[in-house]
Amino acid sequence: MSLLMEDLLWAYPVPEPEPSKELLAAEALPDTLPARLLELALRHPERVALRHKRLGVWEELTWREYLDGVRAAARGLWELGVRAGDAVAILSDNRPEWLFADLGAQALGALAVGIYQTNPVPDVAYILQDSRARVLLCEDQEQVDKAVACRADTPGVEHVVGFDARGTRHVDDARLLTWDAFHTRGSALLEDGWFEARLAELAPHTPSMVVYTSGTTGQPKGALLSAYNVLDSAGELVGMLDVGPEDSVLSYLPLCHVAEKIFTLYLPLSAGCVVHFGESLDTVREDLREVSPTVFLGVPRIWEKMHASVSLRMKDASWLKRRLFDFFTVRGREVARRRREGRATVADRLLWALGDVCVFRPLQERLGLRRCRLAVTGAAPVSAELLEWFDGVGVAICEGYGQTECAGVSHMTPPGRRRLGSVGRPIPGVECRIAEDGEVLVRGSNVFCGYLHRPDATAETVDADGWLHTGDVGRVDEDGFLFITGRKKELLITSGGKNLSPEKIENALKTSPYIKEAVAIGDGRHFVSALVQLDEEAVSDWATRQRLPHTSYADLAANPAVVDLVAREVDKANALLARVEQVRAFRILPKELHQDDGVLTATQKVRRRAVHAAYPELIESMYGGKSA
């Protein structure tokens, strides 16, 4: 019922009331993220800002409650001795407290540092040392244990706050404080006008966030971002993508990553959309289906997984459903291609409408993408094949491109003008140029302030003219669309002298539902080969259908029938590749890649060199035997 009322209110715009004195004062504050929050909370105090699913119910927080949380956190941090320029680290899954702590620290002029909650103890210790954090906010007992374990290595950490006190009562560490105590003290000490006075002292160009790069090639570096960096580009994005207060977002990718920060912090604080926090990482699929967000960011891995799960489940569908699905996805793909090229006929439209009712709509419902107006992929290269498949079922995915060093986004595909394979055009206010060696250079308001405590690395990345060297190789077409062809430092140069992009080869392999990860090899070799990690779920399902007895991943990987299956999949992938890029040999990894072994980064990106170092015999066996 209330939903209906709200709809009516949207349809008939109510004249804006006269801005209050507080609102005018808030608007005059320096433009920072906490100031944006203050403004939104004064403008729409009772409108829902955040939803958090706990015990099966989506608990709602209004903008006013959001602000209250941030204010109490800011005051609490101040009480713990945090001042401008200090670092505050957050080690947690996405949840409202993350935002309270992050924005609370920023309100003091301190630096908010996110740490991946999947990080093992040494990596946590490294970031705490490198950022010189004074306060660490942890999610639960698991994370508190990490803080305690690296206590000796991190003397700089003076206080540890645990969001969830369960299981931490007997932890013997004087630094530990529960979130409840921290928050209650903060709210009790808070005086009128204190928070606003803090915000008035801030400067938009001073760094306020540290985002650690994923570190595929070395130790992660902390990129310093200012409010100006992120809000300027976010403002452009809001206009370009037409995001408004009626939009909803699901926050599920790690908030330490700049891409999720855009969708959980920068966009909502610019446009006022509602952010949803699901129950846990394991329930993303269900949370997504329940929320059905209008704006959805997926990394390629998420889209690949979605595609794989659809193909897998369709195999179990009844004859009629399968027939309809096969027919309409194949036709849908053709229609979508003609639509992109602007030559869709009336028959195409009719066919699409029919497919929409029979397959596309229900499928989107199941996936939680029915209401999604804006599906975005970014943070890693994605195969055009996958985007085309989604296009064929009515989910138009826009590709974005950017680095941590340019506040996460420098290029975006304009909705409605998509070109598969391109990462889009520079967002307004950003310049893009291709250097002589093919490297993509970016300049604009979003280019970061430098690496934390690493002026040497900063100088290597940003040149004197302010151009950010992305490290990616690409080309720009006549309309300004950027095509990324590979990483500058990671090109494979075969013994024949051909420069190949491993990503392209790996993505072609990963199009197969049975291949979860692939590592292309060929540097200095006379042909390209690959190490392949099976998708255990899909391959185990396949094995069940083939009536192959199987147990673990290792067992599947060693099974000759599975090797044959992967060989067929590799052949299919080779059809998408140029002759020199084709994979002539492969081996299945005997063990899944894992962050704890150092072969994956916290963002689940493969550290190629670490994989090479971990499996030298396996690699040599492909070249030594010379049999393909």
Place this chain on the structure above:
Amino acid sequence: MPTRALVTSHEQDLALYPDVWHRLAMVLGRATALAFPFLASARWVGVGNAALVAVVGALALMILTGFCGQVSLGHAAFLALGAYTAAVLGQKLGLPFWLLLPASGAVAATTGLAVGVFALRLKGLSLAIVTLGLVLLVQHVLLSLPEWTGGLSGTAVPMHLGFAGEGRAPSFRDTSVLGGVVLRFEQKLYFLFLLLALATAQVTHNVQRTHTGRAMMAVRDQDLAAAAMGVDPTRAKLLAFGLSSSLAGVAGAMFAFQQQYLTVEPPFDLGMSIQYVAMIVLGGIGTVFGAVAGALAFTFLTPLAEEVGSALPFLDRLSSAQQSTVLFAAVVLAFLVFEPMGLFGLWLRVKRYFVAWPFSY
């Protein structure tokens, strides 16, 4: 199914009719139920009344057997107790019918609890045998008190509107006129029964959704595990016996009102107990939907089979009662073989087919 609204409070999760589709189904269902006695002939309204009695009786058995897993063949005994309580108290004390309904429930519940105490140590087949004995015991008691129950010759069941003194008291059975609409006895009875059946369904549904029902189901699935989790199996079983027998008593009183004249045997014999077990199995064991659907299907199938039976080859040589028995047996057998979850399972299958579209799960 379209994207459901987000659940933002526990109340939303508790709602009996959470969305438009449930509300639509409820309104349509109630409208059909209300229109039925005006559209159907007197004979079919009579069948409808019998069906509503069966609904209450089947819901009662569903609590005991479906939720709590206590297989009972003694259901007829509780119905008999309820029916005879209504008859005797109405005849001897002249109590109004609206007081007879709770009185019947109370008498049956007392007996049910008494039996329940003995049944606590029994499970499965042993319990079935003991409850079977209960039917014989109740039959014997009723027949050996002819000054109250009329013995073999039976007794009439009055339906006084108020406390009857000397002379003829106004009866519920008289045709009445309400706002220009003439309401015959079977129509009035239909509305009374509809109200009782709806209330019983609501109560049963709520029992199922609350901790009481969950405790019963835990005992049904594995009583030792339930006890280990802190469920008190004694309490759950006694509650099930008490609730079930009191509702069965009400169903018995309803049965008596519809029959107007009662004898002990038939109808209160083992056959009746087995019919109720068949109803909840046919409908789908363990669900409110199953009890209601099973009772309706069971009661309507018999006269329907009589109508259809004469048109079928081979069957036309049998008597109409035999035809309906044969057809009925065939339907029940088919369900047990192909859809052991009963009508409820059938409904679930249809619903899932469309809800999971385009997948299968």
